[in-house]
Amino acid sequence: MLRWIGRLLALAVTLLVVVTAATGILLWASLPKHEGERRLPGLGDRVIVERDALGVPTINAATRLDLARATGYVHAQERFFQMDLARRGGAGEVAALVGKAALPFDRRRAIYRFRARARDRMLDLPQAQQDLLYAYADGVNAGLADLNAQPFEYLLLRTAPEPWTAEDSLLVAASMYFMLTDERAERALRLERLEAATPPALHRYLVPETTPWDAPLLGEPGALPEPPAADAYDLRAMPPAWFEGTPAAIRHLAGLGSNSLAVSGDHTADGRALVAGDMHLDLGVPNTWFRARMRVPADDAETGLDLNGVTLPGLPFLIAGSNGRVAWAFTNSYGVWSERIRLRRDGQGNVLGPEGPVPVTDHQHRITVAGGDTHTVTVRETPWGPVLPGDDAGPAHALRWLPLVPGVLNLDIMAMERAEGIEDALAALNGAGIPPQSALIASRDGRIAWTIAGRMPRRAGPAPQRPVPSTAPRPWQGWLDDDAYPRIVDPPGGRLVAANARLVDGEALAMIGDGGYAFGARQQRLRELVNDADAPVAPADALAMQGDVRSRYLDAWAAVLRAALDDPAAASHAWAPEVRAALDGWEARALADDPLYRLVRLWHDATHNRVMHALTAPVRAEHPGFAMHGFPVAQAAVLDLARRQPPHLLDPRHDSWPAFLLAVMDGVITADAETGSVDWRARSWGDSNRLAMRHPLSGALPGLHRLLDMPERALSGDSDVPRVQGPGFGASQRMVITPGDEASSLFHMPGGQSGHPLSAHYRDGHRAWVEVAETPLLPGEPVARLTLRP
Known part of the structure; x- marks a missing residue:
């Protein structure tokens, strides 16, 4: 018997070794090709792909079509699974890859019917753009086929990757609208x-x-309106039950938006302008962007290209960076790019438009689930867009949303590749097929400018902030002409700053609308740094501004806390003397090793959430799930209340504002004690602000996260300082570019170039990002050379 047990154990160990070895062989086999010669059908001439020590490719092609084909090959080799998730996310086809867990996600996306729309939009594109997407798709499929084994993610999911189509690139573009618009x-x-x-x-x-707290490019900051008087709104007169329950954690407190700045040549050493930008996004593995240098020989002005910056795997062009003559950076615009249309009906149940009944069409949308199951969703379409599933009892709404409208998904941003100066760049960006962005531009002749990049609807009036009845005049009346776009060119001060807060006023603000602008404290701090910088401003100076962690906003809250601790109510709190003494050394800097910053920040968040919970009690009485998500500017009102302390706007369960503020701090300190920390000084900001940058499949098997995820570590930064940083949110790249002097320009991003965990380039750029280090934009000396032949 023991002999048989021994044999079975030996067999089990042998099988484990064989399976482990086979898995390792397949993993190594799926590594991308960096050296040698490979065949890429469809090329007009050979393409040379050189990679530097960080794996950043320089793609040298003879024509723009060859460049697109080779870019598709490189993207597929390094990031195909990421591309696959992006197209499936845009189309609502994730369940076909990962199974039933994604079915609710796909059902939510089904109403947009982006797969069918992408097929139609392909036919609307100019022939040159169609050709580019077909060439890119051919390159993607060749790159995928050229791997010796399919990407490792498909081994875990026990499925096979599906070929790339030209329309899939439009789905990737559509996926960005989900990320950047409402x-x-x-x-x-x-x-x-x-x-x-x-x-x-x-x-x-x-x-x-x-x-x-505003710091707009056009207009001025303004005083807050007065809070409601007690005879208009008194929380003390409301039912006590309305204030019970756990306050919602307001989402925008955890991070929002991006930074960019531009400095004209009047304020630099060489007379060239400078632009810097860091796009703040959810952080995952691999990173959203893929760095590249893309070159076509400069035989003449029309064919030569030398592009440096970030690409988005799934698309064949540069998203942000430099063409050698102009450089550009984006922050999200947070305008009103979607509208709810409240459907009015006549006595026969017909949906009414401004001129009478309108057609409503049903579409059957099929969702495939891995394993063979198929689910059908009925999608109702109106002239405005799809009918939204009901949020709760109430009238039905249709959706008017930018990427659903014909003409929006296009490749017009590629005109930036050949822009010679500011005017060319403005023309290229206005109307480009991207989610509307606040764009800063710098040119090598020293000029700077700002505009909105992306298609803007022409409206009969201001952008509506609330649902619009279907019987109202058509909300959108074509597209805004380029010369009507908001623009600032050659500002007198020679400096521009954008950080997702309100940038304009008056007519321009009415056109863009407020779709949830970021609170202005970060933009205000960044403008302060730019305006106070000693001339000349160098790339290293701009990078330091991007890494700044001083919080003027939290400094104001620390003053509120001091006042509460000086109140007689503080005498009943054992922790109060220590915290009050610590505040004498307060620096208002979001440093990973600072315990006081953590304490004040957590107290601020809890205070904000509880104040908003009380103020919106009547709304929640009617709509129990209501929370003030999407209103970052409300932070100004909450701070104002904490300073003014009007009794009628205080949660009635508390006797006074100081007692309330101290009770909130009690909760923060008690929560720490419940997790094993007996002293608030034992935990620093980095304990709460700890990077969690994960691969989407890292939880699939025990221990897999060690192979796939970026290292967890405490990080400095916060949501209202220039160095925006949260556990899963932050700068998806940082760049500082002087167009015409790319050799002195800077760039880094989280993670690495490759999506393959066994690649040397899976993590090798990550440390520079963590440390906000000065690393060059241009790729270094080539260490690997791949030749792609027709």
């Missing part, structure tokens, strides 16, 4: 509910057009 116009619904349940004085106060 895809269901939910903010409009929340605002309507807030206004219906509260007096005008409250919602004017919570959602003001201007705040003292």
